[in-house]
Amino acid sequence: xxxxxxxxxxxxxxLGFGVFQVxxxxxxxxxxxxxxDTGYRLIDTxxxxxxxxxxxxxxxxxxxxxxxIFVTSKLWVDHFTYEKAKQxxxxxxxxxxxxxxxxxxxxxxxxxxxGAWRALIEAQKxxxxxxxxxxxxxxxxxxxxxxxxxxxxxMNQIEVSPWFQEHDAV
Amino acid sequence: MQRGIVVIPKSVHKARMAENFNVFDxxxxxxxxxxxxxxxxxxxxxxxxxxxxxxESIFGQSLKALRx
Numbered sequence: 001x002x003x004x005x006x007x008x009x010x011x012x013x014x015l016g017f018g019v020f021q022v023x024x025x026x027x028x029x030x031x032x033x034x035x036x037d038t039g040y041r042l043i044d045t046x047x048x049x050x051x052x053x054x055x056x057x058x059x060x061x062x063x064x065x066x067x068x069i070f071v072t073s074k075l076w077v078d079h080f081t082y083e084k085a086k087q088x089x090x091x092x093x094x095x096x097x098x099x100x101x102x103x104x105x106x107x108x109x110x111x112x113x114x115g116a117w118r119a120l121i122e123a124q125k126x127x128x129x130x131x132x133x134x135x136x137x138x139x140x141x142x143x144x145x146x147x148x149x150x151x152x153x154x155m156n157q158i159e160v161s162p163w164f165q166e167h168d169a170v
Numbered sequence: 171m172q173r174g175i176v177v178i179p180k181s182v183h184k185a186r187m188a189e190n191f192n193v194f195d196x197x198x199x200x201x202x203x204x205x206x207x208x209x210x211x212x213x214x215x216x217x218x219x220x221x222x223x224x225x226e227s228i229f230g231q232s233l234k235a236l237r238x
Contacts, residue, residue, distance in 0.1 A: 018178035078232035
């Protein structure tokens with residue numbers, strides 16, 4: 001596996017496995033188990049994918065050490081205030097059944113970004129999350145967050161494909 | 171991956187997971203990368219994150235929940 005080093009020093013596998021649009025919990029659990037068997041060590045889920053339970057089960061039942069697996073999840077927009085974000089982080093940890101999440105992202109650039117980001121920083125300090133970041137942020141939105149906070153996002157997860165190459169954002 | 175980006179393919183088929191994992195034993199040369207680069211349509215396959223109508227239809231309910 002190849003790894004990239006995030007701006008906070010944590011290493012992340014460069015190839016991962018995502019479970020967007022796999023709402024059936026049994027299917028999602030089996031897919032993540034198969035992915036870990038295949039050699040994937042980065043698993044990407046989100047509160048909005050409604051399958052964090054299945055992802056956590058597959059990870060907890062795997063023979064692969066937890067520390068060798070990099071788990072990404074994301075907070076949904078309906079939890080983007082400081083108080084609701086704190087709850088959302090705990091909800092994700094409970095559903096995943098994990099002691100920590102490797103990377104936790106603000107899923108979309110809407111709502112009270114500042115409040116939700118503060119909750120992520122606190123959860124990182126508390127050891128609940130190793131790295132914090134965002135998703136679907138345009139370059140100017142990312143810049144605003146970086147200007148606003150002492151903690152820079154370790155990741156901006158965005159859509160990239162041969163048809164949408166996003167050279168400016170990357 | 172040659173652009174240094176972390177990638178997260180999805181499949182529920184183990185055979186395709188294995189195919190998608192099989193990316194560490196080759197490189198695209200500069201000509202191939204240029205050819206790939208020429209395919210860019212600069213258009214999301216999902217939706218425009220700056221389009222108010224798209225935002226309302228996808229996030230309207232969640233943002234409403236946030237205001238209450």
